[in-house]
Amino acid sequence: MSARNVVIIGYGMAGARLADEIRRRDPEGDRVRLTVLGEEPHPAYNRVLLSTVVAGGMNADTVRLHDSEWAAQTQVDLRLGTRVTQIDPARRLVRTETEDFPYDSVVLATGAAPWMPPVEGLELGPEVVAFRTLDDCARIVDAARPGAPVAVLGGGLLGLEAARGLAGRGANVTVVHPQPHVLERQLDSGAGRVLARRLAELGVTFRFEVTAARHLPGDGLKLDDGSFVPADLVVVAAGVRPETSLAEAAGLAVDRGILVDDLLRTSDGRIHALGDCARHPGAPAGLVQPAWEQAAVLADLLTGADATARYRGTRTVTRLKARDIDLAALGETQVTSEDAAAEVVTFDDPSGGRYGKLVVRGDRVTGAILLGLPDAAATVTQLHDRGTPVPEDRLAVLLGRAMPAGAPTAASPADLPASTVICRCNAVTKGRLIEAWRGGATDAAALARTTRATTGCGSCRDTVGAVADWLAAQ
Amino acid sequence: MPHVDTHCPYCALQCGMRLDETRVTPRNFPVNAGGLCQKGWTAGALLKSGARLTSPLLRRDGELQPVSWGEALDFVADQLLASRREHGADSVAVFGGGGLTNEKAYLLGKFARVALGTSQIDYNGRFCMSSAAAAGMRAFGVDRGLPFPVTDLAGADVVLLAGANPAETMPPFMQHLDSAELIVIDPRRTPTAERAALHLAPAPGTDLALALGILHAVVAEGHLDKSYVDLRTAGFDEMWRIAATWWPERVERVTGVSAADQRQAAEMLARAGNAYVLTGRGTEQHASGTATVGGWINLALALGLPGRAGSGFGCLTGQGNGQGGREHGQKADQLPGYRKIDDPAARAHVAEVWGVPAESLPGPGRSAVELLDELGESIKALLVFGSNPVVSAPRSSRVQERLAGLDLLVVADFVLSETAELADVVFPVPQWAEEEGTLTNLEGRVLLRQRSIDPPDGVRSDLSLLRDLAVRIGQPVERFPDDAAEVFEELRAASKGGAADYSGVTYQRLRSGEALHWPVPDEAHPGTPRMFLDGFAHPDGRARFADVDHSGPAELPDEVFPLQATTGRVLQHYQSGAQTRRIAELTAVVPEVFVEVHPDTAARSGLADGDRAVVRSRRGETVAQVRCVPSMRADLVFMPFHFPGAARANLVTNPALDPVSRMPEFKVCAVSLARAEA
Structure with a gap:
């Protein structure tokens, strides 16, 4: 053939x-x-x-x-x-x-292809670039001098990533967005507000619920409310x-x-x-x-490698790639607590730059927004992708603490139960140390000789010392 | 006998110990700096144990019965000759072990190729080091677990441990990491992970994606060591075309490790003055193990670590002689000195040392899993030395079935292991302290383990067993020396000029306490503690990036088997447990198999802490006691693999093989969890 x-x-x-x-x-x-x-x-x-x-x-x-x-x-x-x-x-x-x-x-x-919003005088050229090609990037990088005014049309993923990159290079960036908050398709308004605030702290200015009316090359943008945004360069990120x-x-x-x-x-x-x-x-x-x-x-x-292969759709996770901002959003994000069929857990910390929302139906994650919560983003995404049941403690999941660290170290050896293993290498419990002490091994060195505690990796040396001190003080 | 300075019989760290009859005390040797774990401390207990075999056993009327050495040897020799006559030389196979001394491993390979004339020889190291070995060979041109002394790690600022849990598997090793910040990659929160500055818990079988993500972050954040990459490596561009597609957010989706943590790992490694990347079985025992280790090596190369004093890449070898055991010819594709069996020059050299025509040497044989799978088919007889595949091989119920299909199963061991129980003939052999021999530890240092007590009456060494069999099947007696020192002299000559060159190592130099790391090309040579400082072992001196891509586990969870299982070791037991399960002090701590489960997952299966659970896969099921562990991933269970019978973790594991190393996928398979019938 x-x-x-x-x-x-x-x-x-x-x-x-x-x-x-x-x-x-x-x-x-x-x-x-x-x-x-x-x-x-x-x-x-x-x-x-x-x-x-x-x-x-x-x-x-x-x-x-x-x-x-x-x-x-x-x-x-x-x-x-x-x-x-x-x-x-x-x-x-x-x-x-x-x-x-x-x-x-x-x-x-x-x-x-980039969609060009109907703005008078707005044409791709030396002062107007889309954010789509390598050549566009070169132009944006070239224009991003410290203090240089740049306008970004559009507060979607691309617009925000461009704005963050430009601000990181010291440019004076203004995002013009016709909607009341950023990423309105992916986020609810609460998350949108926290995200804009976080970006503002990183040097990005926002103009919401206005559209550009006219481009004055080399000067800036006239907005439909009559105000003006100065811009040496306009980055168009209004969709494709x-x-x-x-x-x-x-x-x-x-x-x-x-x-x-x-x-x-x-x-x-x-x-x-x-x-x-x-x-x-x-x-x-x-x-x-x-x-x-x-x-x-x-x-x-x-x-012909697999004639039965079919594409059935993709479950996507929105991830913003912007330095110092960690945002993940997936599934149904606009659900509110008024939806009685869903469990909705939210967490709102605007001044800390954090916002969390977890939507659970029948023990499975059906939606989430995780801003400034990187550990939770990773865990929740896996729960969603794998269809794994959500752990009982929903808030812990949201805070990225569903998998706790190891056993907390007690402040004092007195607080440890006797069954606590002190020396893992030699399976020596606190009880065994006490027994050895009572048998005459009354300092750390003697405890080590008698029980072999500390003779493996040595990492329990401090704890055995503390137990010895505590026993000596009894 | 007065006390003797020796080394522990268990793992590749080979801690220095002093033996006074059966009493063990630690000794200040560089690798253990005076430390011992509980296994080491109790290692003397098996020397005088009633569980020791002291007579050959021959199966008669279905029962293993004591017979004389002569009778057992004659019986086996007759059977081997008959098998060869009727079914050809390849109808007899040999299965070795990574715990055997260099001398035994060497002589076993020679016995197979020369006396039996079979190509069918492999060993349990295939289950252990093969992925790391294949990846190391490809990247650096030679494979030595740690190409630097263990003690160098004490100077590290950051150490990344991928799928290694030394706090449990070789505890005294942890002393060398005291001053380093640790990045630990493990789906479980192990004792090692608890010591970590950064613990990354990827979904099982996704380590390669994680390695690519961290590498991507290294490059994206401008930390690529460009001058090192230009001067000392090849293949970066091809590798990068793949790594470029694994940006941290994409990797997060696959691994469950947050993009922020990947970037932090990259940052920590890049900012460290001295850093090491080390791998263990957790990342290696996969059907994509070679590629995965390649991914970690890529990361180390991008950071400019290998071959730089104070930094590096290495793998933590598992079995006592896991390093030496893979160098001297018990591997299906190798001849002594880490030579390739299909290399004409290598064949000519070794054949000359052995005094046989090069064309008489068989070619490469089957790898471990494939060899075991062939038992009862074209392979009719099997000789097992220093291994217990009934417990340690994947999908072990099938291994048991295959063994039953053999005409002859011969096992040499010092206790009646689960594999020995099924044998037609069992030969009692000495254990560590009862005989002399060399081992090569995880840092490529050759050690002499001295004889400190006499073996029990009735026990004969593996070397004399091989000689006695060889002679009975027609070999000249002088071709199979049974004295370890004499065998080592031959090994020196056979390894001369090979990658693992031992020709400058002598028993005398070892007795005098010299620290000899191979290669040691002549008797005046001081050994090579640090490899690659001047160049890598490829002809152009450059290390190779591997253009590897993530593919994921061979078997994914589904509705019937919704969880994933992984296996591993506990501190108190060693490998198949044939030794440690016979030591009361160790079994008192960990008496039986358990399964670690997240409490929510246990509750969903109607299980609570202490209940008995059935862990079931497509291949079989294991009954284990439930341990609820809140730090477990909810989609993962863990079982140790040291236990026999219905408690074998390997009843469920997946024998899917790595295409390069032929390593089975021990570390991830799909399972279900249910309450065991009372």
Whole structure:
């Protein structure tokens, strides 16, 4: 059987991952002859790490997904700087300006493009950048001089990560957000307030419930309430729109994304889509995790490694990647204590930068917000993902203390029960030490000789000394 | 006899002790600095124990009955010859142990390849060190557990222990960590974790993701030791393409270890002047164990630790001679001196020392689990030395079935172990203090264990047993010396030029107290306490990053088996417990198997502290006493593996194998928990 021709349109996180997953299952290219068409001129990079680039921990080199030799080493026909002009389903051709690529299957991994809010004078250019590409990052980093005024349009995940990174570099950042609190899709208002306050402490200014009306290049933004935000640079993070133009032109069903089923098929069975350009009922938009899970399923199907593979949706956890802020949100976060069917436990500590909310139904976590509670975030996420019953002490879970530290050390040896093991290496209890003392071993050295306490790792030396002192004082 | 300075019979730390008849006192030796754990203190109790075997046993009418040495040897030799005649040389297999001296391990390998002509030899170290060994070999070009003396750890600011619980498994070792801040990676809050400045408790089987997450944080926070990576390593870029996809928040999702803690671990390691990364069985005994150790080595390399004085990477070897035992030819793919059996130069060298044609040496054989799985199929006879696979192998009920399918099972041991109970012939052999021999401890130091008391009448050494069998199956007597010193001379020659070169080690140098860490290429050479200071053992002198990716446990929990089980050791017992369960003072502390469970999890199964529970997996079930431990993860149970019969933890463990090391997945499997029928 000859290899089938698979053409992937798009060399971003989804397209690159799909190529990796296909080659993992078919390293020699026996089953799939793979062509990847990328519009950008450079190799794929990890968009998730762009906020780390802005924050300063990484550079363009460390966020690359592939080396320049990747295509040659993995038998992939990779075309960079290649714009696809048309998919011709009747002839099974992907057309570019210079060449036609025949396919048995084609995969749309065209991603999404930043949405530009309707603001007069706002056009991408030297003073206006989206926060989407490596080039955008370079521009943002370049503009982020200490004291430089920067405006961020949008208080979603990307906007806040950009704002935090910019503030960390000393820029004078203002976030303009049309809603009453940040991350309104992921957080309730209480958490939104605490998060904004925490960001404010880190140097970010917020303007809520206003929208930008006009951009004055080099000067700033005029808002719809008549006020003004100074800005050398405007970072647009107002959301994205799935890139669907090729799909629409090819006659595929599109509704705020290219519609796909559990096999990641579009309305044409030979055309698949995944990642930000696709819309599956179980996949939240704008996150990498669904795209990667879809890539694994699609690779199983395209290589024949597992013809029964299906994508059933992704349970995502919102994580803000911003230095000194730890935020996780998952599941139903807007539930209030008025919902009698749910147990809702909350914890609100605005001045400490902490906010916790746990929603439990039938002993299982169905929603949570954990801000400034990193241990709880880790534990609750696992309880949620694994469907493990929630420990009885809900508040302990929320505070990240469901797993207590070891036995507390008693202030005085007098308070320890006789059965307490003092020397673990030699299984010597407090009772045994007392017995040895009464038998004439009346100092720490004699106790050690008689009972062997302290003769293993030696870590109980202080405790044995304290027991000896206590016995001497009796 | 006056008192003799010797070493403990148990773990790879090989604490110095003094033996006066059966009375043990600690001795000031560098690894234990005068300390001993309860096992060491009581080690003399088994020397005069009534549980000792003092006569060969032969199964007649279904019963093991005492017979003379001559009769037992003749019987076994006849059977071995018949098996070879009827089914070929590979129908006879040998199973060794990591507690055997270097001399025994060496001679066992020679006996298998030369006298039996079989390729089928492996040992229980496959269950212990194989993943660490494979990863170390790949990264550094050679595998020595600690490539530095244990005492160097005292100068560390930070030590990361991944899946190691030395506070229980080698207590006196903890003295070397007194001044370091510890980062302990363990799903359980072990006694070692209680000593930690930072305890990270990943879900079982997710250690590799955690290693990648900490490495990611090291790079993202600008702590990559770039000049070290450029000068001393290869493969960073390929490795990083994978590690780049494991940012801490993603790792948190998989491991349950908070992103903040991952970053803190990275920060602590990066800021330390001197730091070490050490692994143990918890992170190694997985179907992805080699990759996981590779992940920890990657972290150490990114921080520039290995091959730098005062810092490093190492693994904590388990069994007494776990290090030497993997170097001298009882491993399926190896010849003495840590040589590869499929390397023509290695074969030629060893064949010359043995006085046989190189082409007569068999090739690589099956690894431990695969060998045990083949019993009763193409393998008809098995000789077991220093091992108790009925208790220690994964899915042990199946091992028992396979053993029953053999034509001949021969066990050499000093007590009637659970495996010996099933044998056709049992040979009584001496234990540690009754014979001379060398061991190589966890830091690659060769130690001479001296004879301090006489073995009981009727006992003969493993070496003479091998010789007597070899002669009976047609070997010249001079080819199988039965004196340990003489065997060691041969081992020196056979190891010469190999990775683990012992040719400069002599009994005389050891008796004089010299600290000889291999390689010791000639008698004037002072040994190599610290390896890699000038370069790694690959031809280009560079260490290799491993491009490893997280895959997770071979078996995930589901509705029928909703929990995960992990296994391990307790302080009072050693391995299969064949020795320690016969010492009253130890069994008084830990008499029987238990299962540690979070109180909520126990309550959901209708169990309370002290109840008897059935822990069940797809492979079998174990009955254990419930211990409610509030620090346990609610989705995890723990059982020690030292107990026999229905109390074997290994009745439930998963024999899924690592593709490189062939290590079984002892440390995680899916189980259910229920009340045991009264």
